[in-house]
Each structure stands twice: as structure tokens, then as C-alpha cells.
Amino acid sequence: MTNATPTTTGRARTGLLAGRFRRPAGDTLLGYLLVAPLILWLAGTILYPLLSAIRLSFLDVGIIGTGGQFVGLENYSKVLGSDNFWEAFGRSLVWVVANAVLQTLAAFITALILKQRFRGQGLARVWVILSWIVPTVVVVIIWRWLLGTSGGIVNYLLVTLGITPQPVGFFGTGPTARTSVIFINSWRWFPLMAVILLAGMQSIPEELYEAASVDGASAWQRFWHITMPGLQAVLFVMGLVGMLWSINVFDIIWLLTRGGPSAATTTLPVFIYDTAFFKYRLSRSAAASVVLGLVLLAFAVLYTRVMAPRAEEEQG
């Protein structure tokens, strides 16, 4: 089986090259024409805004819609010299790591449970995905109600059961607000990861588990030596995409805390938005965006080089 893949791939490549040399000019043109709308769309929606942001970062535009002069690297110098930027950067790192750990744990546990056969399995799989389907603004309203001190059920239970003498201000101090926001975001996103992991787990041949059981492997050994290697490709993609998504999360933080209290939940996207639209430093905000973009690019390259599963590992 392991030998078959290269042979097939090799044959396909030969065929492709041969096809390319033989393809009539009309076909090539048609191909370009078919792809052109997508290329133009991407250029208009991604490339143009990206280049505009880079251009903006070298100007001194304050309020959106006003003009600006070229100021070279001044915005970059101010951003990189700003304590607020580095504090937001630090919070972003904490945010990403905490979310990654929480979501991965919750997703693994959920996927392992959902993989078992039990009555109501189908319903459970739908039920667990609900928190991901619900729009962010609804998630925020739900949790603000649940955690509120005026009639919030969580505080009611905490006080009634004697766990805390007074209601807890879940968004009232820096540490509690950070913890609450991370928890709520993880609650929202872990079902998606769980479903992806479940799909990955189901692609692992059942025979491997049966053979391991016959050989006397424990549940932990089966998980560690069969499930984990089998999920390597999935975990690699989830790690990369999840980190990039996670660091860019803005909506849930803004809607829950607006980056507060006292900037305790101001991550980089919140900092960038705040700089642009509340401090009216559009160009400085663009510079911060470019810096964040470069950091993410560097992370993606590094992650791909270090963490990418090798071909033989993927093939088991």
C-alpha cells in the first residue's frame, strides 16, 4: 500500500506534463479566462486593501476620510516604541496559548466521547455543535446574562450554594475578565475543533485498534500510539489555522468587554481597532496591522517548517 502512492503520483505527474505540452492554445486561454474573475476578486478584496494598509502606514492620516502626508517609518517607530502595543502583544500571546490549550482539551474529550457508540449519538453530535452555530452576538448576550450580578444564574447559584459570599463580577477585574473571555471564546470554538478531530479519528482504520487490543494495548496506549499519530495531519492544520484565527479574534472580546476593564482584555486586534477608530490614528493603526501581519507570516513559515508532518509519518 505504501508503494502504491508514489507510483500513482508519478504516473499522474507524467500525464499532467504530457497534457500541458499537448494542450491547445485555446484551452489555455479559456483556463485563464475562467480563473480571471476569481483572481480579480481576490485582488480587489485582499490585495488592494492590503496594499492600501501598507501605504497608509507610511502616511499620517488621523480620521478616516482625511488626507495625510508621507512620514516614512514614524508610525512604525511609534507603534514599536509604545508600551500599549507590547502589552497588547503579550495579552495576545496569553490569549492564543490559553485558547489553544482549553479548546484542544475540550475538543479531544468531546471527540473521544462522540466517537463511542451510544444511544442518542446523532443528537449529541448536533447538540455539541450548537454553540459554534449560534452567532457571536447571541453568545455574548447569553453569557452576559448568565454571568451578570443582576439576576445572572451563575451568580445566583454561587451565592445560594454558599460558594461565594457575594456575587462575582466576572468582567469586573482584569484577571476575572481575561479568564471569562477566554472561557467563553473557547466554549464557542471547541465544537468546531471537536468535529474536525472526530472526522480525523473516524478515518483511522478500526482494524488498528482491534489489532492493538488483541496485543494487550491499554486505552491510553491505543490513544497515544494509534489515535495521535493518525491525527497528526489534522492537528497540524488545526494548529496553524486555529492560531491564526485565534489571534485575530475581535468580535467576542469587543462585544464582551471592549478590551477592558482598564485594557485587561485588549489584545492586538482590539488595540488596532481602538487606535484607528477611537484614538483617530488611522495610519498608526495600519502600521500596527502590518506588524501583526508580519508576525503572523513569520509564525506560519516557522510553524510549517518545524511542525509539518513528514510524508512517511503521514503514511504511518
Place this chain on the structure above:
Amino acid sequence: MSKIARLLLIAVFLIVAIGPVAAQGPVEIVFWHMEQPPHRVARVQELLDEFNAAHPDIVVRQEPQNWGEIYTKAPAAVAAGNAPDMLFAIPDFTPIIRAVGAVQPVDDFVAEMNEAHGFFPAAIEPYSYEDHVWAVPLWNMAHSLWYRKSVFAEAGVEPPTTWDEWLAAVQTLTTDTQYGIGLPANRHLYTDQTTYDFMINAGASEIYNPDGTLRFNNEATVAAFDFYKQLYQYSPPDSPNWTWGEAEACFASRTCASILQFTVITTYDTQAEGDPEDLGVMAIPHSADVEQSGTIAYVNGVMVLTDDPAKQEAIYTFLRFLLEPENYGRFLNMEPGLFLPVTESGSQAASYWEDPMVVKYKSQIEVMLENSRNGMLFGFTGGNIFPSIAQISAQNLLAQTLQKVLIDNMDPAEAVAEGQALMEEAIED
């Protein structure tokens, strides 16, 4: 020239010459306001329908927005050429739209309306600077201290007038199931407003010196922040996340014994007891260093953005209609008890006082009106008006400074000094 070419030329000429005449329809006016609750939108629409029916040559259309987005959306719309013809405003929002070059002066029209209806002087002042008037005042809003008379009576508390009495009252009112007061600590406009209430009542209402330098960092401001902190310990622990709605909910659910708010009438009437005899409202208590209570007051107005003379005239026609006493009261009562009149004729209009909700809560509204007469707005006091206040307001720097005291436990004097530094940085450009 061939016959066909000549015919074509004639056709083009006719299209160019007659086209605009043929296409000329009613003047269409789009206005943005930030009064989103459906009952307010419905009341505005009711007035628009009446106006449009009476003026077939004008069509006025509303597009409700929200305060949370308008600081971002309006400048972007101006830049994109999609700005509305009229935009509702508060004084510190106007300089931002002026900065993108879109606001038209309305001196002559305001003078005409002043002649006709008598604007209260304090209504025009926040929009008058740099030799022009930049918005037409429409209504006023002022903070008061809201409470339940029965709750105070049960606790043996008299309505306080000074800070010492206020602190003692709040301490007494705080029990296992009730917070003595609900005070916000969010980085939000609501917190800016309550913070400024304390500053006014500590004698720190002026933020600017006459030369435009800041005078925020002074002893009276420090005293205001210090007293806010003393009261804040009797406020719910989630108030660092509050906007106006949470405070009203806290009061309506009886979790908070008192709150600072523009009004609670609608919430109290629809979601709480709705007993006008029990709803108390009073002026915000003041420190011993100040003789009289004051409050924050926002005069809301409308800016004219279009530079098209025909549209401007249509807008003035609409605003004349709106400020007529028989219409003005109905306009203000889109939220009864919240929007207070800014004209003499409006304050006596039957259309204002005959609204069922206003009749029911008349005594409370009279107190609100009385309080609003001592109203002021940060950055728009004592004739020291500088457009840079928009930067301070947009960043909620009063609230940010307060958070340093309440959340970061910074010494008030140190926090106020940092607050002034933040303000100086904000207005540096």
C-alpha cells in the same frame, strides 16, 4: 453632416436640455439619527409621514444608526461620498465631522428659529465656536439621581444633598440583596458622563484653561475621583462592564437602590412597578466646596452636511416643521421623560405635556427640567470651547482615568495626572 448625424445631434441636445427638467422630482433628504429603539423610530416616522404628505416637493427619509458605530461610520461615509444630508449630533461629535470637512454652518437658520421659538442660551452655546453655529439644537438630556421613595423610607434615609449625606445614605442602603448605588466603571460614554457629574459637583467642571491648555489635573478633580471610589464600593461588581441599559436593569430589578441616569421612566413604567408616587428623582448631591448641585447635560442637535442649496432649504423647511410647538412635543416624546425641550415655546407646548406618560410622571419630569438648567458638558463650559475635546471624548479618557483608580487601584492624584497626560497626547496633533 449627414441627415442621420444631424438627427442624432438634435436628439442628444434634447436629452441634455429637457432631461433634467423631466427628471426633476421631489428633493430627497436622508437623515441619520441614533435613536434606534423601535418606538422612537416609529414616532419619527409618524412625523415624517405627516411632513412628507404636507410637502409633496420634499421627501425626508430616516436611516437609524447607533452611537456605538457612528463615530466610525459617519467619517467613512463622508469620505466615500455616501454621507447623509442631515446627521444628528452631540456637541463633542460635531468637531469630528467638521474635521472631514462636511458640516455646514447654520447661523442664519438658528437665529431665525431663536426668533420664532426662543432657544435656551445653553442650547446653542456648545455648538457655537470658530465664528459659526454648527448644529441646530433639538433636545436636552441631563442626569439626575433616581431612587425609590419607599426604599429610602424603609432604610430611614433622607434624600441626600451633600456628599457626606450621600455616602452615609449609600452605606445604609447597601444590604445583602441590594447595592446602595449603581455606578458604571466601563470605558464608555456612560462612565464619562457619571464621572463628569462628580467633577461638576466637586467644582472641577472646567477641563480647559482660556488659552486651550488643559486644567484637568487639579485638586477638585482628584477629590471627585476619590469620592467616586468611595461610593463605588457599594456598587455591583460587574459595573466595570456597564452601559446605560445595565444600570437601568439594576434599578428596575431593585438590585440597585439608586442610579445616576438621564431617565428611568420608560424602564420603570414597563419593567418595574410603574408607580409614579414611589419613583424619586433629585439633583445629584454636591461636595461641601460647591454651593449648588450640577449635572452633565447633552444638548443634542442636527448637523447639515449637504452643500446643495435646494437640499439645505428642504432641510430647513423640515426643521421648521419639527420645531413648531404642535409637532415638537410629539417629537420629544418619542421617549417620554428623556428628551427635554430646548426652546421656550417647546417647554410650554401642549403636545409635550399632554403625552400620557408625561402626565403620569409630570412631577419627575419637572425635576429633570429643573436639574437640566444647571447642566453642563465637559469641554463646553465657561466659553472655553475647543474642538480638540472631540479627541478626549471619543477615547473616553475620563472613564479611562477613572478605571485607573477603580480597577488598577491607583492613587486618585496619580491617576488624574496620568489622565491629563493621556489627554495631552490625544490632542497633540
